[in-house]
Amino acid sequence: xxxxxxxxxxxxxxxxxxxxxxxxxxxxxxxxxxxxxxxxxxxxxxxxxxxxxxxxxxxxxxxxxxxxxxxxxxxxxxxxxxxxxxxxxxxxxxxxxxxxxxxxxxxxxxxxxxxxxxxxxxxxxxxxxxxxxxxxxxxxxxxxxxxxxxxxxxxxxxxxxxxxxxxxxxxxxxxxxxxxxxxxxxxxxxxxxxxxxxxxxxxxxxxxxxxxxxxxxxxxxxxxxxxx
Numbered sequence: 001x002x003x004x005x006x007x008x009x010x011x012x013x014x015x016x017x018x019x020x021x022x023x024x025x026x027x028x029x030x031x032x033x034x035x036x037x038x039x040x041x042x043x044x045x046x047x048x049x050x051x052x053x054x055x056x057x058x059x060x061x062x063x064x065x066x067x068x069x070x071x072x073x074x075x076x077x078x079x080x081x082x083x084x085x086x087x088x089x090x091x092x093x094x095x096x097x098x099x100x101x102x103x104x105x106x107x108x109x110x111x112x113x114x115x116x117x118x119x120x121x122x123x124x125x126x127x128x129x130x131x132x133x134x135x136x137x138x139x140x141x142x143x144x145x146x147x148x149x150x151x152x153x154x155x156x157x158x159x160x161x162x163x164x165x166x167x168x169x170x171x172x173x174x175x176x177x178x179x180x181x182x183x184x185x186x187x188x189x190x191x192x193x194x195x196x197x198x199x200x201x202x203x204x205x206x207x208x209x210x211x212x213x214x215x216x217x218x219x220x221x222x223x224x225x226x227x228x
Contacts, residue, residue, distance in 0.1 A: 004130050008123050011114075012189045018098050018111055019186035027096035027103055034091045034105075035073065036066035037084070063087075065110065067102060069095055076102045078112040114184070123189075128169065131193050135164045138197045139204055146208075156207055164200025168192040 021027045041061045063084040065076045074095075087093070087105065096104030103111040114120055123130075139161050171192040178184065185191070 001130070001133055004123070004126060005134065007119060008127075008130055008189055011120065011123065012187055015114060015186040018101075018103055018113075021098050022096075022103065022109075027098055030069050030095050030097060032067040032069045032074075032093050032095040032102075032105075034065060034087060034089055034093060035068050036064075037087060037089050038064045038066075039084075040064065065102075065105065067093070067095060067105075069097070069102075072100075074100075074102050076105075076110045076112075078115060078117075079110045083108040083110050113186070114188075127172070127189065127192075128165075131168045131172075131196060132165045134193050135168060135196045135200050136161050139164070139200050142201055142204060157204060160203030160207055161200050163203050164196040164198075166196075167199035168196025171195040 039061055040063070041059055043057060043059045061081045062077075063079040063081070065079055065084065065087065067074050067076075083105070093106045095102050096107075098111075101111075103109070116124065139157065143157070169192070175184070175188050175191060179188075
């Protein structure tokens with residue numbers, strides 16, 4: 001789980017950093033030469049029947065571009081056809097770099113970003129598990145930060161954590177709906193985790209207040225610390 005969280009954090013940092021650098025124009029630029037341009041074409045039908053779509057046979061072409069930047073050779077995979085259009089081997093271009101990685105070629109976006117392949121696919125599939133773990137970890141850290149003044153058994157804290165997970169999943173579905181209309185954000189993994197954690201902590205605070213009130217009422221002195 002630690003490895004998955006670290007990988008998700010690294011990918012989120014990369015995508016957020018690239019998006020920020022592109023938006024504010026702080027990408028490092030360098031003269032480059034295209035040394036190799038390879039195309040990869042896949043084909044398939046565009047839905048049809050109950051799945052929707054026209055059912056027509058479609059072709060998708062993506063490119064692998066190899067560039068020489070100074071003394072270094074850099075490769076970019078999964079470049080869409082519209083970004084690679086008119087590029088040729090031997091052509092001199094202006095490369096936009098983020099921490100040494102090619103993000104733009106002559107102002108065209110060639111960074112693959114979040115995509116359904118490789119490690120990103122694994123992160124997409126396992127994201128609910130990662131999110132739930134992080135929310136539970138945040139809840140445990142919150143309770144530990146109380147220094148033992150209030151203790152909650154599992155059955156008392158589980159509803160708050162479960163509520164946080166449901167809020168996180170709802171936020172994930174909202175993000176997927178926005179992405180379907182082209183409104184995606186580079187730091188999307190932070191949003192469901194943040195929303196779910198906030199919801200879980202609010203739920204825990206309510207449970208703690210209830211537990212403290214109950215304990216105070218049942219205490220002979222009326223002010224003893226609550227331990228449930």
